[in-house]
Amino acid sequence: MQDRNHFDVVVAGAGPIGAATARHLSERGASVLVVGPDEPAGFADHDGVWAGYYDQGRLAHVLEVPLMTSMLAMRSIRRFPELQERTGERFAxxxxxxxxxxxxxxxxxxxxxxxxxxxxxxxxxxxxxxxxxxxxxxxxxxxxxxxxxxxxxxxxxxxxxIVNPRGLVRAELAAAVEQGVVVVRDMVDTIDRSGQGAIVTARSGESWRCEQVVIATGAATNVSGLLPRPLDMxxxxxxxxxxxxxxxxxxxxxxxxxxxxxxxxxxxxxxxxxxxxxxxxxxxxxxxxxxxxxxxxxxxxxxxxxxxxxxxxxxxxxxxxxxxxxxxxxxxxxxxxxxxxxxxTPTGLPYIDKVDDRTIVAVEGERGAMSADEIGRLTAGLALDGVWTDGIPHAAFQARWAEAESSPPLVAVAGI
The missing domain is CATH 3.30.9.10 (D-Amino Acid Oxidase, subunit A, domain 2)
Structure with a gap:
């Protein structure tokens, strides 16, 4: 029986990438906890994080640059039918x-x-x-x-x-929960890495032990305070x-x-x-x-x-x-x-990388919906294998820390 206070991996963030990462981790036998808030009721008086996936439509195709963006999208897109059939969630x-x-x-x-x-x-x-x-x-x-x-x-x-990102998240989480993933509707507040493994504490005060943490908090990653210093994004x-x-x-x-x-x-x-x-x-x-x-x-x-x-x-x-x-x-x-x-990011590609021996960051901004399933699969592989095993060179996705003057982003118009 799963110890609900200790997990192999805690995923901070329950959006497209966090949900996909949890699913792929669980399908490889890991015990997984996902911590992420529900969608707020509205935005007029909102005070907190906000996610780009709170929407009904994203374009999913391969007419993208650079080539690796197209490749991530294609790998994800071609798994959509199986995920829809498995969960009954028609998101694409x-x-x-x-x-x-x-x-x-x-x-x-x-x-x-x-x-x-x-x-x-x-x-x-x-x-x-x-x-x-x-x-x-x-x-x-x-x-x-x-x-x-x-x-x-x-x-x-x-x-x-056209992908419904809300529906995509529901499908990924449904498939993950079917495999035993636990979902807690809260926000990760702190990560204590001082001992063996890590202790993850939520805003509510509830805490869990784990061996690894995946930070998949999207556009809020740098302001979350969960990384030792800001990423170059x-x-x-x-x-x-x-x-x-x-x-x-x-x-x-x-x-x-x-x-x-x-x-x-x-x-x-x-x-x-x-x-x-x-x-x-x-x-x-x-x-x-x-x-x-x-x-x-x-x-x-x-x-x-x-x-x-x-x-x-x-x-x-x-x-x-x-x-x-x-x-x-x-x-x-x-x-x-x-x-x-x-x-x-400066390259226009996601970050999928270990930032220390217990923490992996997985963040993609504009193309999170169409590429999320593949980003989640790659993140799960890095967490469980300990090394990068995919044919795409890992150097393309390695995280960069922000300098005093961070690199300008690759200007894009797609995604929202």
């Missing part, structure tokens, strides 16, 4: 992915996320078929959409999904704009990453989702606001203040302008914002 909806960029993006120095040749090369390396669409082909393929002149696209039809407040639609069937559109440029300047660079049903029962087109990396957050208080704002209200007008142009003749309902958080 097939939806082809369309990335739109200026036709000179390969020469103009825009972010690599919109370099069509590079995206296609990565897909080819993973044996994923994609199609190039020139401006006139876009018009024929999507007659209901109006893209700005001089823009082209690349489309992935297979192994592309930055956390940003992001805004999601939800635009209500009365009849989702009228909006049969792909999930899009859209870099719209005009006059040599980026007008919009972000996500436009096909309609999603939210917990209030209504349907919304979800867009990432333009101000994705404008709001750095460097403390728990800064995160709490950002969450209480509800997001940048100016993003609403910009988003409605974009959708009115993109979807001419369609009736759009009221729009509102939701706060989100993303984090970035």
């Amino acid at each position: 909806t097939p939806r082809h992915s369309l990335t739109i960029m200026p036709d000179d993006s390969e020469r103009s120095g825009v972010t690599a996320w919109f370099n069509r040749a590079l995206l296609a090369s990565n897909a080819a390396d993973l044996n994923v078929e994609v199609e190039h669409l020139e401006n006139d082909q876009l018009e024929r393929e999507y007659p209901e959409l109006r893209f700005a002149p001089g823009h082209v696209g690349i489309i992935q039809r297979d192994d592309a999904f 930055r956390t940003y407040g992001a805004t999601v704009v939800l635009v209500e639609v009365s009849d989702p069937a009228e909006f049969d559109i792909p999930a899009m990453m859209y870099l719209k440029a005009s006059g040599g300047e980026v007008v919009f660079g972000g996500i436009v989702m096909s309609p999603l049903q939210y917990p209030d029962g209504r349907w919304y087109i979800k867009c990432s606001g333009k101000s994705l990396l404008d709001n750095p957050l460097d403390s728990a208080d800064a995160i709490a203040r950002w969450v209480r704002t509800g997001g940048r209200q100016e993003d609403i007008a910009e988003t409605l302008d974009l959708l009115t142009e993109l979807l001419p003749g369609k009736t759009l309902g009221p729009a509102h914002t939701r706060p989100c958080m993303v984090c970035e």
